[in-house]
Amino acid sequence: MKIIVADDREALDTQAAKMGIETIKSAIERNGHATIILATGTSQVGMLERLVDPENEVPWDKVTAYHLDEYVGVGEDNPASFRGYLRERFVDHAPGVEFVPINADADDIVEELTKLSERIQAAKIDLCFCGIGENCHLAFNEPPANFEGAAPFTGVQLDDVSRVQQVKEGWYTDLDSVPRTAISMSISQMMKAEKIICVVPDERKATAVKNAFTGDVDPQYPASILQKHPNCVVFLDPESAGLLETA
Numbered sequence: 693m694k695i696i697v698a699d700d701r702e703a704l705d706t707q708a709a710k711m712g713i714e715t716i717k718s719a720i721e722r723n724g725h726a727t728i729i730l731a732t733g734t735s736q737v738g739m740l741e742r743l744v745d746p747e748n749e750v751p752w753d754k755v756t757a758y759h760l761d762e763y764v765g766v767g768e769d770n771p772a773s774f775r776g777y778l779r780e781r782f783v784d785h786a787p788g789v790e791f792v793p794i795n796a797d798a799d800d801i802v803e804e805l806t807k808l809s810e811r812i813q814a815a816k817i818d819l820c821f822c823g824i825g826e827n828c829h830l831a832f833n834e835p836p837a838n839f840e841g842a843a844p845f846t847g848v849q850l851d852d853v854s855r856v857q858q859v860k861e862g863w864y865t866d867l868d869s870v871p872r873t874a875i876s877m878s879i880s881q882m883m884k885a886e887k888i889i890c891v892v893p894d895e896r897k898a899t900a901v902k903n904a905f906t907g908d909v910d911p912q913y914p915a916s917i918l919q920k921h922p923n924c925v926v927f928l929d930p931e932s933a934g935l936l937e938t939a
């Protein structure tokens with residue numbers, strides 16, 4: 693794992709997107725196709741905007757995109773829906789991309805989980821984007837995290853720290869309306885990606901960054917597992933890096 697502290701948030705978004713584009717193009721050159729995983733949330737907005745800039749000339753029709761997580765029971769039209777977020781900020785700007793949404797309001801959630809898990813298990817993942825939560829969650833894998841053995845997609849209970857974060861960021865108006873359950877990609881599935889680009893701006897994440905990346909790998913800090921990935925790059929801005937000794 694490598695940490696890059698960008699000069700500011702714009703530079704962070706630009707550098708992370710550039711690395712993402714290079715990774716996607718290189719996979720397409722080698723294999724004719726790229727399979728990626730996208731994250732959502734406030735931290736990913738600027739990076740995604742740059743990723744889909746038409747000037748990059750990414751042949752999106754040669755890309756399949758999964759995403760990390762979704763609230764159970766939330767329809768795609770809900771403004772807080774992660775797949776709705778991705779359609780607006782990614783799919784609509786990536787012509788021809790094959791998007792695999794987590795339909796977390798499906799009538800049969802178990803069937804949806806099985807279908808998604810079987811599909812991603814058969815795929816070779818070239819790139820996984822992720823962010824981390826204020827409690828160090830990775831996707832919606834809350835502390836204490838299961839680092840091994842989970843199915844690729846599982847049902848999870850949301851931690852109140854994460855639910856409060858969603859209200860603070862303006863995705864929900866009050867805590868009661870934030871769902872208590874979600875579907876999340878498991879950590880073991882994320883770690884299978886050939887490359888991981890972790891995008892973590894903002895002073896709000898400074899403690900999580902310190903806990904995840906300076907101590908031992910610890911289930912209480914789910915994102916700490918990224919230290920073990922051979923090809924993971926964590927992009928920080930000066931604010932999120934504020935509690936790192938080297939910053």
Ligand SMILES: O=P(O)(O)OC[C@H]1O[C@](O)(CO)[C@@H](O)[C@@H]1O
Pocket residue numbers: 731732733734735736760761822823824825826830831832861
């Ligand atoms: O980007 P945010 O909203 O700060 O959240 C951090 C991470 O938590 C999630 O919202 C939940 O998994 C991720 O998609 C995101 O990258």
